[in-house]
Amino acid sequence: MHAIVMTGATRGIGRAAALEMLRADPDLHLVSLSRSSMSGDGVRQPNSIDQRITTIDTDLADIGRIRAAVDEISRRLDGGTLPPLMGFVGNAGLQFVDALHETVDGLESTFAVNVVANHLLLRGLLDHLSAPARIVITVSDTHFGDLRHNLGMVPAPRWSSPSVLSRPGAFDEPDTVRAGRRAYSTSKLAAIHLVHEWSRRLPDGIDILAYNPSFVPGTGLTRAAGRRDRLVSRWLLPALTLSPTVDRISTAGRKLADVVLGRTPAASGAYVDRTRVTASSDESYDPDRERALWDFLEDLVPPRAAAPQ
Template identity: 55%
Template sequence: MTTANRSLIMTGATQGIGWEAARDVLRRRPDTHLVVLGRASSASGILTGLREISPHVSHVDIDLASKASVAAAGARLEDLLDSGALPPLWGLVFNAGVHLSNALEATVDGYERTFAVNVMSTHQLLRQLHPHLRPPARIVVTVSDAHFGDLRHTGGTMPSPRWAIPDISRPGAYNRSGNVRAGRRAYVTSKLGGIYLVHEWSRRLPQGVDILAYNPSLVIGTGLARETGGAFPFLMRRIVPALAATPLADTPAPAGRKLANTILGATAAPTGAYIHRTKAMPSSTESYNPDREHALWNWLEQLPREQPPGTTD
């Protein structure tokens, strides 16, 4: 049996492309210990399937919509890494995300749920865990070409992003926030925010620790559309699957392999790059904005730090 000598921590590994990518990584790098970050209710059956590939799989419970839960999970991971219960950390993958039917849902902390899960939790975990990364290391943040918000990239199904920090972190920040279109605007805006995070972190991480934005593009059968409302779930179930036979769309298995290639470094790209499926290319013009990137960083850094239960400053 191969001994695990490096750790990979991953959100969004319980379904869709994340599940497929996790399986592919374990097959190709049996020396990896995979830590699945997710709710216990969704991880139990998944762990059994992953452990059929490798015994080096564990789980840490987390609710990405709760700052306290994220802090507690981060502290648990730090303890495991510091004690040697987990081998040295070489990779972080932020693949989890939500796409809702409105922009009104609030987290327990009062933030708009899409932005909290897709942007804020990523930064919070990175802030806690990045000191434990051992170069050469790689961080991957799953984004979306929906952040372009144009006809070419979304077929007219998604609006353009609306960037305004800190307004967009609050429920009800968009016009007619209770409507499906507002939920879609919140989603594409959060994916733009993910790219901003990648750019800003790439300037701050030490040499040998790369961070990349990965765009799987259109993937059928991931379950992401289940909460989007409107005609979108119908389109994803009945119309879009016909595209799977074309180069325009993937199913989870090939998309997961492409994500695994990015995680493992088989897809070469410089730190801060945007990878579209299999190669680095430019993201939207709007996504290159150092002032916005720095402002997002500063705002996230100024938020009150959550302390895990039983700890003090």
């Protein structure tokens, strides 16, 4: 048996991916990190699969609760109640109708969940990962910032210092939906930067990948949006699944599972667009930004052990 820790496994693409991984790999034990209030939407099934799922109460917008979850996973791994850890899937993501939502730690919520939480979980779990292991972070092609990739719905990312991006009000007219969506695309660009930097630092045998599901209607990502946007997402956008460039939730989940399980081959640091390795945006390749983001995150949340060099 072996374990994979996963965020965002309670709904949408993540839930579909989790169930596919458990079906395809009978030796897999899934550790799902989610808020207890969302347990009704979880991955649990009324059959033997249920015995291979452990749910740990976690709030990805709260640094203290993330660390508590890491401590709990570590205790179970060290105590042998969880099998060896062979992977991590950072699939959780948030998007808001403004750029003003603030966490208990004073961080802008989009950046906190989409970037900080992934880094903190990886730092905490790294010493427990057993090679060969695969880390997958779900990103978004909205980071390209062009019509082809965002359907005109999401503004292009706008990079600035991580110390600015991590705080509420980082974008023009921060109380608008446009600012909230720009915070989302920028956070996904930051997540790709983070994948690149981690890939340079991870030990041999532990790979990290960025997975882009492309556009998938009905995932619940817009659940914090206004009434008009929710109606468009619910009734109009699902019709786009007839297009070969758009996937259903079940299809996108299967493709994510393929990446996590290694059925989609890719070298560490790669950007996987649904089923194929390709280049992310030109802007996403910037070693100076990537190092600056790493340094900011390390200073924001001092590690308990020495950082990989």
